[in-house]
Amino acid sequence: MPEITKSYEPREVERKWYAAWLDAGAFAGRPAAGREAYSIVIPPPNVTGVLTMGHVLNNTIQDILIRRARLEGRSALWIPGTDHAGIATQAVVERELRGLKKTRHHFGREKFIERVWEWRSEKGGIILEQLRRLGASCDWDRTQFTMDAAYSRAVLAAFTELFRRGHVYRGKRMVNWCPASMTALSDEEVIMKPQSGTLYRVRYEFADAAGQFVQVVTTRPETIPGDVAIAVHPDDPRYSGLVGRSVWRPLNRAEIPVIADSAVDPKFGTGALKITPAHDRADYEIGVRHGLPVVDILNADATLNELAGPELSGMERFAARKRAVELLTASGALAGEEAYQHNVGFSERSDVPIEPRLTWQWWLRYPRVEEAKAAVRDGLIRFHPARWTKVYLHWLENIQDWCISRQLWWGHRIPVWYRKGIDRDSLSEADLADPSKLHVSAEGPPNPDNWVQEDDVLDTWASSWLWPFATMGWPDAGAMSKAGFDYFYPTSTLVTAPDIIFFWVARMIMAGLEFVRPGEPPARRIPFRDVYFTGIIRDTRGRKMSKSLGNSPDPLDLIESYGADGLRFGIVSIAPQGLDIRFSEERIDGGRNFCNKLWNACRFRQMSGPSGDNSSPGAILARIDPTKFDADDHAILERLLATTREVERCLREFEFSAASQALYGFFWNDFCDWYVEVSKAKLQAEDTRATCLALQDLVLRQALLLLHPFIPFITEELWSQLGYAGTGRGFIADTRIEDASGLAAALVALGADPDPRQAASVERMKLFVSQARALKAERGVASRRDVRFLVKADDAAWATLEANLPKLLRMAGAAEIARRDDIGGMSAAVTPLGTLGLDLAAQADAGAERLRLGKELEALSGHIAGTEARLANKAFVSKAPAAVLEGARRQLAEQLAKRAELERLLKSLG
RNA sequence: GGACGCCUAGCUCAGUUGGUUAGAGCACCUCGUUUACACCGAGGGGGUCGGGGGUUCGAGUCCCUCGGCGUCCACCA
Numbered sequence: 008m009p010e011i012t013k014s015y016e017p018r019e020v021e022r023k024w025y026a027a028w029l030d031a032g033a034f035a036g037r038p039a040a041g042r043e044a045y046s047i048v049i050p051p052p053n054v055t056g057v058l059t060m061g062h063v064l065n066n067t068i069q070d071i072l073i074r075r076a077r078l079e080g081r082s083a084l085w086i087p088g089t090d091h092a093g094i095a096t097q098a099v100v101e102r103e104l105r106g107l108k109k110t111r112h113h114f115g116r117e118k119f120i121e122r123v124w125e126w127r128s129e130k131g132g133i134i135l136e137q138l139r140r141l142g143a144s145c146d147w148d149r150t151q152f153t154m155d156a157a158y159s160r161a162v163l164a165a166f167t168e169l170f171r172r173g174h175v176y177r178g179k180r181m182v183n184w185c186p187a188s189m190t191a192l193s194d195e196e197v198i199m200k201p202q203s204g205t206l207y208r209v210r211y212e213f214a215d216a217a218g219q220f221v222q223v224v225t226t227r228p229e230t231i232p233g234d235v236a237i238a239v240h241p242d243d244p245r246y247s248g249l250v251g252r253s254v255w256r257p258l259n260r261a262e263i264p265v266i267a268d269s270a271v272d273p274k275f276g277t278g279a280l281k282i283t284p285a286h287d288r289a290d291y292e293i294g295v296r297h298g299l300p301v302v303d304i305l306n307a308d309a310t311l312n313e314l315a316g317p318e319l320s321g322m323e324r325f326a327a328r329k330r331a332v333e334l335l336t337a338s339g340a341l342a343g344e345e346a347y348q349h350n351v352g353f354s355e356r357s358d359v360p361i362e363p364r365l366t367w368q369w370w371l372r373y374p375r376v377e378e379a380k381a382a383v384r385d386g387l388i389r390f391h392p393a394r395w396t397k398v399y400l401h402w403l404e405n406i407q408d409w410c411i412s413r414q415l416w417w418g419h420r421i422p423v424w425y426r427k428g429i430d431r432d433s434l435s436e437a438d439l440a441d442p443s444k445l446h447v448s449a450e451g452p453p454n455p456d457n458w459v460q461e462d463d464v465l466d467t468w469a470s471s472w473l474w475p476f477a478t479m480g481w482p483d484a485g486a487m488s489k490a491g492f493d494y495f496y497p498t499s500t501l502v503t504a505p506d507i508i509f510f511w512v513a514r515m516i517m518a519g520l521e522f523v524r525p526g527e528p529p530a531r532r533i534p535f536r537d538v539y540f541t542g543i544i545r546d547t548r549g550r551k552m553s554k555s556l557g558n559s560p561d562p563l564d565l566i567e568s569y570g571a572d573g574l575r576f577g578i579v580s581i582a583p584q585g586l587d588i589r590f591s592e593e594r595i596d597g598g599r600n601f602c603n604k605l606w607n608a609c610r611f612r613q614m615s616g617p618s619g620d621n622s623s624p625g626a627i628l629a630r631i632d633p634t635k636f637d638a639d640d641h642a643i644l645e646r647l648l649a650t651t652r653e654v655e656r657c658l659r660e661f662e663f664s665a666a667s668q669a670l671y672g673f674f675w676n677d678f679c680d681w682y683v684e685v686s687k688a689k690l691q692a693e694d695t696r697a698t699c700l701a702l703q704d705l706v707l708r709q710a711l712l713l714l715h716p717f718i719p720f721i722t723e724e725l726w727s728q729l730g731y732a733g734t735g736r737g738f739i740a741d742t743r744i745e746d747a748s749g750l751a752a753a754l755v756a757l758g759a760d761p762d763p764r765q766a767a768s769v770e771r772m773k774l775f776v777s778q779a780r781a782l783k784a785e786r787g788v789a790s791r792r793d794v795r796f797l798v799k800a801d802d803a804a805w806a807t808l809e810a811n812l813p814k815l816l817r818m819a820g821a822a823e824i825a826r827r828d829d830i831g832g833m834s835a836a837v838t839p840l841g842t843l844g845l846d847l848a849a850q851a852d853a854g855a856e857r858l859r860l861g862k863e864l865e866a867l868s869g870h871i872a873g874t875e876a877r878l879a880n881k882a883f884v885s886k887a888p889a890a891v892l893e894g895a896r897r898q899l900a901e902q903l904a905k906r907a908e909l910e911r912l913l914k915s916l917g
Numbered sequence: 918g919g920a921c922g923c924c925u926a927g928c929u930c931a932g933u934u935g936g937u938u939a940g941a942g943c944a945c946c947u948c949g950u951u952u953a954c955a956c957c958g959a960g961g962g963g964g965u966c967g968g969g970g971g972u973u974c975g976a977g978u979c980c981c982u983c984g985g986c987g988u989c990c991a992c993c994a
Contacts, residue, residue, distance in 0.1 A: 014956075199992080206994090225994060275993050287994070350992065394921065398989065401920075405990080505989085547928090549987080573956090580942085581929070586922080587987080589929060597942065600956045611953035665931080668941075683953080777960085784960045790949050820951075820959090866938090873938060882974040891936050891975090898937055 011613050011728055015606035017570025021720045025139060033738055034144045036084025038494035045076035046084040046495040048475050049145065050503045050511070051153065053092035054127055055099050058137035060544045060552055060590055061504065063562045064582055066143050067575045067717075068541060068663055069502045073144055074716035075658055076499075078744040084495050085144060086478045088151030089132050093467040094188050094356045097417040100126050116416050123417050137563060142571050142719050144740075149490075151478045153470045154419075157486065161477035162470040163422045163449035165522060170423075170447045174372045175411075176436050181288050182410050184364035186309035186324075187357035190414040191368050193466060194407060195509050197352040197361055206347035207332065208277070210340050211237060211254035214262050221246070221254055221265065222342055224276035226349060227286070228335060229327040232259035232315040233304040236282040238293055241267035243278050257340035258331060259316030268293045288363050301365060307414075309362055324362075367432055369412035369421060369463065375520040376403055382516060382533050391539045391661040392585035395505055402509050411469045418464030424452050425459050472514035475501075475534035476523050496523065501535040504543060512538060539661045542587040549589065565595060572718035573599030579717060580667040601671055602721050605714070608679050609725045612703050615690055619697075621704050622733030624745060624753065630701035633759040635694065638772070638811060640702055641765035643682045644754060646673055647706055648761065652747040654713050667717055674710055681773065682706070688814040704729070712744045768807050771839040772815065775808075778836040779819035782845040785859070786834055792820045797827040800841030808840055831915025835860075837908045853916045860916075864909045867902060874899045 028034060036046065047069050052062060069085060076083040100123050101111055111119040135150065151158060169175045182191040207228050210220035221237055234256050239246040250267045270293055271280045284294030285303035294301060304315040309324045318334055319327045335341040352361045380403050382388050383396055390396045412421060424446040425431045438444050446452040451460070473481070475498050480486030487493075497519070503512060519534035544552050552559035565574045577598025582588045612618075620626035650673040657666035682703075689699040708731050715722040719739075726732055726739045745753070754760045779796055783789045796819065800808060805826055808815060815824060830844040834851045837843075845851075877883050878895055887895075 011953090014954075199990095223994080227994085270993095272993055280994055283994090289994075349994090392922095397921070401990070508989095543988090569956095583930060586930085591929090593943075594929080596956075600954095603954065603956045607954035607957085609953085614953065668931080672941080679953085680958085684958095687952085780959055781961085784948065787948080789947095789959065790951080792951065817951090869938065877937090877975080880974060884974080886974050887936075894937075902937095 011606070011610040011725075013610070015570070015603050015721060017572060017602070017720065018567075020724045021140075021142070021571050024720050024723045025142065028144070028738070028740075029147070031736060031738070033740055034085070034146050035148065036086075036146045036491070036495070037082060038491040039082040043081045044084070044494050044499075045073070045081040046086070046498040047073060047500055047502070048086045048478055048498055049088060050501075050507075051088045051090040051151070051471060051474060052134045053095050054089040054131040054152065055092055055095050056089075056134045058134050058141070058562045059559055060562060060578070061541075062134070062138070063141060063574060064541050064544060064578050064588070065502055065504065066138055066141060067579055068539065069500075070141075070143050070575075070719070071579070071663060071716040072500055072502070072658075074719060074740065075744075077740045078712060078715065078742065079746075080743045082494075084146055084149075084491070086149050086151065087135060087138070087143070087145035087147060088474075088478060089135065089153070090467060090471050091152065091154040091418065093413055093415050093418040093464060094185075094190065096123060096127070096131075097415050098188065098356070100417075111416060119416055140563065140566055140571060142575065144719070149478070153467070153474075157480070157483070158470070158477050159419055160449060160483070161473055161481055162419045162465065164482050165473055165477075165518070166419075166422055166465065166469070167447055167449050168522070169371065169374065172374070174374050175369060176372070177367060177369050177431075177434065177439060178436075179365060179367045179432070180370070180410075181291050181363050182366055182368055183352060183354075184307075184309075184362045184366070185354035185357050185359065186307070186362055187354060187359045188415070189307045191364075191366060191410050191412060192354060192356075192361065193410050193468070195468075196355045198355050199350040200353050201348060202351045204347050204349060204351075205344050206276070207335070207341060208343040208345075209257060209281075209335060210342045211257060211263075211281075212340075214253045214255055220342075221249060221279050222277045223279045223281045225281055226347060227283075227328065228258075228331040229311065229315075229319065229324060230283045230286045230304065231257060231281065231331060231335075232311075232319060233283040233285050233302045234263055234281045235284060235294065235299045235302055236263050236297065237265045238268045238271050238280045238282050239265065239278060240271045240273040241269055243271075243273045245273075245278060257335060257338060258319070259314075266293075266297050266299075268296065285365055286363055291363070291365065303365065305362060305364070368410050369423075369461075371409040371411045371469070373406055373409060373514075373517055375517045376406060378520045378529055379403060379513065379516045382520065382529055387530055388516065388533055388535065389537050391537060394585075395508060395538075395540055398505075399508055399513055402513060409466075409469075411466045412461075412463035413466055414462070415464050418467065419470055420464050421461040422449050422451070423447050423461040424455075425461070427457050427459055468510055468514060471511060472518040473522070475515055475519060481522070497531070497533050498535045500537045500539060502539045502541065505540040506543065508540070537661070540585075542582055542585070544588045544590050547589060547591045549587075552590070560590075560592060565592070569595045569599040570602060570720070572602050572721045576601055576667060576718050579663050580671065582664050584662050584664065598718075601675070602718060604675055604679060605710075605718075605721060606725070608674070608683060609707060609729055611683060612700075612707060613729065615686070615703070616696070616700055618704060618730050619701065621708070621730040624705075624708070627701055627705050627708065628753060628757050628759075630697060631705070631757060631759055632698045633757060635698040636759070636765075637689070637695070637814075638765040638768045638807075639682060639685045639689075639814070640698070641761040641763075642769035643677065643702065643706060644759070645761035645763065645766040646677045647709055648747050648751055648754075650677075651709065651713065651745075651750060655747060670710070670714055670717070674714075678706060678710070681769075684818060685814040688817045691813070709745065709750065712739065712742065715739045771804075772807070772811060772818075775838045775840045775843065776815060776818045778838045778843055779821065779845075782834050782836060782843065783820065785855075786845060786847060786849075786851070788847070790820075793822045794820070795823040795825065795846040796821050797825055797830055797833075797844040797846050798841045799827055799830045799844075804840040831912065832917075835912050837905050837912075842908055842912070851916075856916050857913060860909055860913050864906065864913070867906055867909065871899065871902045871906060874902060 073083045073085045183197045185192050204226050206224050206226055208222055208224050210222050213219045237254055249265045253262045253264045256263050282290045282293055284291045284299055284301045302314055304311055306312050311319045311322050311327050313320045354361050380400055383399055426444050429444055446458055452458045479492040479496055480490040515534045520532045523532045546558040574595055577595035581594050619630045650669055653669045654666050686699050689695045711722045711726050723739055830842045833844045835844040874895055
């Protein structure tokens with residue numbers, strides 16, 4: 008066996024093991040009879056994406072779940088893939104074309120799409136390579152892309168089916184229009200941002216009474232040419248006589264009526280509202296009610312068109328706003344302006360203000376809304392943390408139809424064909440069902456020459472909402488069977504961020520319920536059983552990480568400096584459940600340091616002596632002789648069982664950082680700082696040596712198993728180096744982890760089950776040792792190992808000390824610990840194993856000693872006063888539970904004894 | 918406007934169903950090359966739990982209220 012090197016060098020180890028895992032097909036997820044299935048579908052990153060800290064957290068957690076499932080003997084499948092990300096990807100390629108001074112229209116639809124595919128094969132999907140660096144154990148042979156042929160068939164089949172079931176319709180409605188990408192967006196893709204703008208007060212002159220005006224306020228004076236009316240509230244006394252008269256529109260001058268509509272808020276502004284149906288949702292509604300015309304003054308790119316009139320036509324919308332203000336000022340129509348804070352909707356992707364725009368679009372009435380609500384409300388699907396349930400339900404309760412068409416080229420072209428020569432915009436909803444006018448199918452019409460296909464593509468989310476089952480071959484029976492659909496669906500856990508709960512999570516639930524296993528109970532149709540929402544990674548100042556802020560470190564750089572395992576352990580251990588994460592690079596130090604600690608503990612084990620047979624738990628147990636156990640052996644086994652149990656609980660409850668902290672504390676404090684240190688004495692004695700080494704092997708083996716899902720590379724390496732792999736393929740992942748009860752049972756069978764009383768005595772020894780060290784530090788002899796301690800102990804305490812003497816001498820750094828009936832006049836402390844004095848030739852500084860003991864006495868007296876007060880309180884004595892009362896009494900007795908001893912020590916100092 | 922979350926040591930967070938005058942990691946101070954590890958070891962200082970009120974024998978832990986930070990939803994021109 009090669010010698011373990013002095014410090015852990017991740018780079019080579021990571022490369023070696025990842026290649027070995029891939030070679031062996033260790034990540035392949037296959038149905039296995041008699042074994043439970045565990046499956047996860049990755050939230051597909053954009054094909055344009057690169058690895059961010061968010062991905063690191065999210066995918067580390069998925070990998071933890073998957074690797075743990077494998078250790079538990081389940082057949083685990085993690086399906087990776089990427090999302091074609093319509094707008095984002097098209098934008099990337101168009102940006103490249105702009106560099107060549109071209110637009111997508113120079114190429115035409117077909118050629119442009121070819122270009123996108125070229126881009127994708129050259130530069131797309133880098134992120135999947137980066138996930139491998141992180142150690143993600145995805146089944147790469149199953150990598151999916153939402154534009155793959157098979158996946159596309161699923162998307163078209165779903166659309167066709169929804170159309171057939173009457174959930175899809177075409178309608179001319181107000182949509183969120185993104186003038187940058189020139190497409191409609193869904194409501195979810197619009198972000199409201201507070202903006203400081205100006206509220207303009209504009210006068211409209213009465214057509215029948217020159218010199219008389221009605222005033223309105225507006226933030227968008229450039230839309231005035233689109234005004235078709237002025238509206239007031241019907242009950243507004245100020246305007247009671249005005250309804251029915253008409254006013255002059257001050258830009259692109261024309262006569263427009265004054266109408267009454269109760270949607271107008273008389274308390275806002277002047278109480279009179281300009282009605283611009285083409286460019287405002289509320290105005291549109293009012294326009295419809297009153298049969299008003301729609302005057303659309305904007306082009307698709309939000310420049311103004313000829314309907315805006317000669318002065319504004321052709322201008323960009325914000326330039327037009329300035330110009331409109333100038334024109335209004337010049338004509339005297341501008342009555343005032345004031346600064347105004349208001350919210351404006353921005354395109355999530357392009358970050359420009361959206362325009363409400365009246366266009367023909369395809370809409371989806373969400374299917375299975377009630378079932379989707381029930382599935383989560385009734386716990387068929389469990390959200391972690393549970394509070395997201397309410398957010399989810401609230402959205403579903405107020406759900407609006409989904410605009411699923413996009414005026415893009417990159418995406419799934421909507422599988423609808425119009426009969427040639429037909430005016431598609433004159434089709435009624437009833438006409439949509441007429442096969443002589445409209446053809447809807449995945450494969451297209453039989454006689455394509457007579458038909459024209461819809462130009463629009465589907466919203467990207469209208470493909471990714473099928474992800475949990477379209478990645479498993481749906482709807483093709485043969486492909487589903489090959490993918491193990493029956494075995495792996497529904498998936499086990501979805502790990503994602505809460506910001507896509509509407510975009511993706513809710514929609515996947517509805518899609519699963521609608522499309523999968525029709526007629527079967529919801530539990531069989533839902534796409535996943537648990538949803539774990541990670542926090543959002545923020546910088547030290549609490550800002551979301553983003554490219555534009557430049558506050559997002561490159562995870563690959565972090566992997567270079569800290570190792571993938573260090574990064575994984577670090578990020579998981581600082582990610583509290585349910586809260587956002589404040590990231591700073593130094594926090595990853597802890598993960599790296601822990602890996603180094605683990606490495607060196609294993610190195611120490613290797614240097615301590617040849618390992619015996621480590622190839623199976625049975626072989627290790629066979630090397631343990633419980634009759635040689637001392638208190639420390641009991642304690643470490645007890646802690647091992649408790650930690651195993653705690654990790655099981657944490658993973659069951661999705662408390663990943665708590666799990667990592669439990670492992671950290673156990674390994675660093677219980678094992679390294681105490682057990683390994685006392686081992687150094689135990690290994691000196693032939694009598695205890697073999698059992699001590701075997702116990703170390705047992706602990707390390709279990710620790711590596713528990714840690715492997717978190718830090719797979721280093722654990723795999725150490726597993727192999729310490730001989731746990733045995734013969735055969737021997738990956739950790741091929742091992743069945745022993746659960747706490749199994750491990751406990753094995754120890755019981757051996758007669759090696761830990762005795763809690765022995766374990767408790769170790770806690771007393773730890774306090775004894777730290778007091779001894781403190782006395783030495785205080786006297787400036789911390790590094791001397793030849794000092795003598797005197798201890799005044801009762802027989803039981805002395806028996807404990809005597810039985811563990813060699814270890815205690817080593818831990819305290821002393822040459823001798825001797826029993827004395829009287830400790831006084833020296834540096835001393837009261838410990839659970841008696842009063843401890845440091846016997847030095849030099850006189851103790853009595854003043855300093857008195858000060859220290861006095862401080863301790865003072866604190867103790869405070870405690871005593873509190874306890875006495877409680878016990879003197881009749882209400883406490885009569886109402887507190889017996890156990891609490893008993894505890895308080897015992898505590899008081901101990902405190903009093905300790906006080907007496909401290910006082911005696913003080914007195915002895917003169 | 919509505920909902921949710923958070924406010925505990927300098928920083929980031931734990932504190933299970935209320936029960937010793939609160940813990941961890943990092944940072945800080947002192948000491949230390951003892952045969953795994955300075956990506957280390959030992960020792961130490963440092964919070965009264967955002968403010969106020971209430972319930973209770975007892976509250977960081979339950980209730981009310983005020984304040985601050987954050988997120989989501991809705992959005993009046």
